Amino acid sequence: MGIQGALPVPINWIWKITMPLSSSQKDVFTIAAVCLASLMFGLEISSVPAILPTLESVLHSDFKELQWIMNAYTIACTTVLMATGTLADRYGRKRVFVVSLVLFGLTSLVCGLAHNASVLIAGRFLQGMSGGAMLICQVAVLSQRFQSGSVRGKAFSAWGIVFGIGLGFGPIIGAVIVALSSWEWVFLVHTPMAVLALALVIAGVDESRDPERRRLDIPGIISLSLAVLGSSWFITQGAGLGFSDGSAIASLIVAVVSFIVFVVAQRRYAAPMFDFSVLRIRRFSGALLGAVGMNFSFWPFMIYLPLYFQNSLGYASVGTGLALLAYTLPTLVVPPLGERLALRYRPDVVIPAGLFTIGLGFLLMRWGSSVTDASWLTMLPGCLLAGTGLGLTNTPVTNTTTGSVPVERAGMASGIDISARMISLAINIALMGFILVEGILSSLRNQLPGLSEGVQLRLLAESISAGNFAGVEQTVQRTAIPLDVANTALAQGFGWVMLYGGVAAWVLVAASCLVFRSSNVVHSQPYPQ
Template structure:
């Protein structure tokens, strides 16, 4: 049965509201991390897990949800995920303990990942005509971009006018409205021959990602035998995942798709954005708040220089890709992100840093992401046969979420190491390594005035934090430039040009 045209506006509104909620929960929460650290008595590792619980949980369900929705009905799974997201948001808003908030964020991530995948499936199923389909996907992408781009300022405004729980509680009424629109507008659809669920692959991949994130965030607190055991368990999960995928009749990652040069080049673009741009947004509010002295509202406004270009420049990236092909535009966009991070690094290392000096680099990084994102999304799904588009989208989303989760943890590790190196160099006397690491974690969490911190020769806790952020910015710039190089080598656009000239 074809979808009723009268129900399509309601369906599009439901999908767009769901995209808005998902985007807001990624970009608005970083602004309130300093407030959460002080009001819930959480430490630096807790702040990392408040974000990582969401991204890792999203990764867990991304590949599973597609098969479940195909089998049991896309509308049914979409409605259940909206309801679960609203309830999990209420749990987060009512949490009075950091561990309960982390648990709520994990539940939010599970529901959000399911919501994200079913949105794409519903749009593809319900909007089949060319022009209508293009407009629906354009509206969905724009609203998703608004959620990501304006999340920091929305979070800052909510925190300035009210309190941090409303960052989460606002999704209660939004979820109810989305639920009503979905029930009234989304047509039920399912696949006659739904693929089997790769349960072993999903479990093993999730355990491997969790193990890596746990080692990066909690490894310093583990004993040597405990750390070695965790490393061995994580490596065993990685090896078992590879073996399971080779033996599975319907694996999560088909080898044929991974042999496609255009798909792999675009996948490196997906990873590049989440190696640098998006994980760094988790830490930027701490930099603005504790290193530059901004309040929550001004931190949100400053973050607009970082995020607003991601909303404005995707049409530019799409036009460039049509004219020059994605194999050139995606590496170009990644290179812009890298240069933006290098510029931010230079600004952060000035002796008398101006409050606004970091913004040009942040703007350039945002422009780079805006240029990269649309060509990446279009190329990952457009470079494979139609029957594999769902798998390609799932691989793309999984690569993004895994890269994001691991780099949230890795950037935190680099930040603490940079702050610790500064303290080692400037602390008077011979400091104990364990105590220095503890001070470094507290400074990285935004605690500028620490009890028991001795006099810093020629420096301060604020300068130590700026030094640590310099390390993170340099890592972000070098890593994304490296992935830009790998991407252009994978695309090898000169091969296509040579073939075109021969023909």
């Protein structure tokens, strides 16, 4: 029978995964590990927005705190992305992947045990740092393990599908967890998942690194982080304080100066973490604009769409989760089609087409929100179309950016790709929140021209934007603001956000097409012909 057959079942399982694996088995374990990590990252993006109304009630959070619960995660991702790419290239992608999984599990535990909004925001920042590192390693590990065209395409398709599962089912999973248990488990569920992913990585992922062993770019990391944090703080806090306020101006100055320092440092650094020379590869730059376009539209609106369904349309948490499936499920089923289309027609056609579809979906959502008796049915066509556009765009963007550079620089390329996504996402989370409040303010002024301006009016608009109609009811007693006026203002605010998402996506379509079709295009081959 042999020693393996005599072992108890748990020890026998450990024996099996620690035994040397064949190349095909390592392929399976690598894909499984990366897909499980992408599932966690996808769930963390889409399940948390679905519970924001619950967090607002349970933790007594205001609108700005809700923004920071999400933005702390994205800003933290940005702070580590480029550093992780360098560290992974230098010290080993498997090693950094293992560390990021351990930290993601621990910080998810911190978030689940948070007792107020401030602690949760801090936990989300730590979780975002580990999540960003984990995401970079996913792409780098896949790029290193699967280098040939057809196999590479299948691996990235699997990654995109599982990422889509996390995104697609995240809203309903978050809503169901809250309904059956408590909001804490939306975070705590990631801890056992991280343990399983860790076992798969240790068993099946081979170590790889960049033979050049570049140094860590500390000035670049600090300056980029300050630039993103300063700009996000300026947009989020500046409106309430007044953009001419000293602290708001100071945050803008910090953002601008930090960005200039970052650019100068990268151009002078011998081995920069952001190698601007890759931007000369037009296929890389065009795909990068596609990544930015998704984060000017689809992804930041993921945070505000649950608030729209609950606060404007009046759905409960589970109903909101079900309604959001139309927005997210296409990201599950469409990525394989996007890969096939990219193989046949090339990414310079598919990526702009996907962005155009996202923009059209947003304009349809704006129409669906403006009709009489708006509901999930009137929003359905736009949600489906926007999700389809995302599914067409996302995986070809990732495959093109990493496939446009030498394999040994996969960590750097994926770092630039994900950094562009997270930076644009962090800024647009803040910007969409600002547009939402401004739309509500505009509606209140038009409907009630005698209403006095001032800080109290903005606080009222922020209360309406978060669905906190208690503040409106108190104002009703003093200034006779009907609740239907508040509902109309909320609908207009969301309409402004949807219009912004559509226009922004189409602007990036034009920019991407211009770069892709430049006469100086470099014909790298991330997709075989």
